[in-house]
Amino acid sequence: MPFFTNGGGASEISAKNISVNVDLLNDPTKLAAGQTSAVDDNRNVLKMLEIRNTSIAFTIDYIGPPAKTTVIGEGKPDDILKTIIASLGVDTQQAKRMHENQSMLTEEIDIYRMSVSGVHLDEEMSNMIKYQHAYNASARMITTVDEMIDVIINRMGRVGL
Structure with missing residues (x-):
């Protein structure tokens, strides 16, 4: 069965x-x-030793489209197991490296985005001081023009005062 x-x-x-x-x-x-019920029967052990030294192929058959067969390993069972473990180690290391690379790339993109669209406090403070000086200069100019107009209107033409 x-x-x-x-x-x-x-x-x-x-x-x-x-x-x-x-x-x-x-x-x-x-x-x-086992093949028999005898306690001292070692045929199963001998069969396992025979299989252990036999060359086999470990494959995966994909049914869905496209149907294909992938060979995972060929050789003795111990060699196939070592191949699978080594492949898992290499794939794990590659996945960790890819994760680190993607994390650094994402961080760099965020930094660039912030440099383009974000607020830089030093730059904003220097602009604020620049505009404050421009406002003070404009206020002095208006005060000077006001004093000139006052002199022209109120003091010109009055002789002897």
Whole structure:
């Protein structure tokens, strides 16, 4: 009897519907753990040693469009496991590096955006002082013009006063 079944009743087993056979869950004694029931039988160990030294291929078959097969590793089971662990380590390191690069890039873009659209306090303070001096100069100019007009209107033409 098969160990895995399609729990959803579909015709093929897929990642969506895979489940352990209900008959094995209900009665674990149906699970064949060895070829005989003898205590000193070591055929299973010998079979495992034979498999351990056999070259195998670990593949993943994709059903959906496009259907394809990806070879994860080829060789002895130990070599395939080492390949998977090494690939995971390299992929993890690359993901960390990509995260750091993306974080720095995002930070640089934020700094640039703030430099273009943000308020720089030193620049604003210098502009405020500049405009204050311009206002004071304008006020002095108006005062000077006012005094000139006062002299022209009130004091000209009055002789002997």
